[in-house]
Amino acid sequence: MKALMTPRHKAPAFQTAASLPELYEMLEQVQMKNGWNKPTPSLYPEPRQRFIPAHWRFKDARAALHKAGDLVDSKWAERRNLIMANPVPDNDYPTVATLVGAYQMVKGGETARSHRHTPNAMRVVLESAPGVYTIVDGVKVPMEPGDVLLTPNGSWHGHSNESTVESYWIDFLDAPLVQLLGPMFFEHHPDALERADRVDAASPMRFAFSEYHPRLLAAAEVSSGVRALKLGPPELQTFDRTALSLRAGASWARPRSTVNRIYSVIQGHGRSDFAGSQFQWSRGDMVAVPSWHEHKLISDSEAVLLEVSDEPLLRMLDWVREQPLHAKESP
Numbered sequence: 001m002k003a004l005m006t007p008r009h010k011a012p013a014f015q016t017a018a019s020l021p022e023l024y025e026m027l028e029q030v031q032m033k034n035g036w037n038k039p040t041p042s043l044y045p046e047p048r049q050r051f052i053p054a055h056w057r058f059k060d061a062r063a064a065l066h067k068a069g070d071l072v073d074s075k076w077a078e079r080r081n082l083i084m085a086n087p088v089p090d091n092d093y094p095t096v097a098t099l100v101g102a103y104q105m106v107k108g109g110e111t112a113r114s115h116r117h118t119p120n121a122m123r124v125v126l127e128s129a130p131g132v133y134t135i136v137d138g139v140k141v142p143m144e145p146g147d148v149l150l151t152p153n154g155s156w157h158g159h160s161n162e163s164t165v166e167s168y169w170i171d172f173l174d175a176p177l178v179q180l181l182g183p184m185f186f187e188h189h190p191d192a193l194e195r196a197d198r199v200d201a202a203s204p205m206r207f208a209f210s211e212y213h214p215r216l217l218a219a220a221e222v223s224s225g226v227r228a229l230k231l232g233p234p235e236l237q238t239f240d241r242t243a244l245s246l247r248a249g250a251s252w253a254r255p256r257s258t259v260n261r262i263y264s265v266i267q268g269h270g271r272s273d274f275a276g277s278q279f280q281w282s283r284g285d286m287v288a289v290p291s292w293h294e295h296k297l298i299s300d301s302e303a304v305l306l307e308v309s310d311e312p313l314l315r316m317l318d319w320v321r322e323q324p325l326h327a328k329e330s331p
């Protein structure tokens, strides 16, 4: 067989370029770009974000998913979800740069096929009933409202709703990061739904609300009326989860940070203030806080939030930076 030959290379005659446009044309022929005439600089003095703060209401997602339960076949149950794509032009996936949040519903009596993938995943349960499980590596892990469940990189997971009611939760994945870096792998389990004979309510993959909520209420205050409790170990290497308890009327100002965050509301209602926008949230809602956005959390009632953030990843890379509140330079 004849070996494939690359075409004979003919170098452009750079010495003959009479002007910069001519030089640019020659550079095209050798697939190079000039660095001095770039319309946007590649390096800049502080973070620039493609994404914006955004808010999604569970009320809307619930109604849409309930309808999707009629329209989307049960065989697609594992994909009957709604993606909270950050509302900037040309984006149909990430919620913040590294993470995606999605609402999912599995109907009573339905199963969602098992699969595994390289993205790490985590879920927080919004509505459930006895008999709703995530099957993680062959073990049934109960899903009760407020529970947080992990399915790390490479672990088999599927869902089985053995109750008679719809179950709703939010999935968080680092899939945008995996897409960016490239190491995406996904496969279905050979048995469709992985067989599981054992229920483990104390699985290390589960942070039961009934277990962590009392610990949260006894945790140290990070601000007046605001308590925080990191849920772990185990840890995911790319993103973590912190339960927050806000007393009615509490207000917590958070500085600009390089960390990307998504808040979800487990209990209560309140609002998030940003420069130029304000979101009123209630149970089940999601709020995206892309990096470098100062914001304030204000609760109108006793509230429990779950903060999901890529801080472990940025910390590993020594890229966590915060700008002290009120320290912004005047324009």
Ligand SMILES: [Fe+2]
Binding pocket: 115, 117, 121, 157
């Ligand atoms: Fe998955």
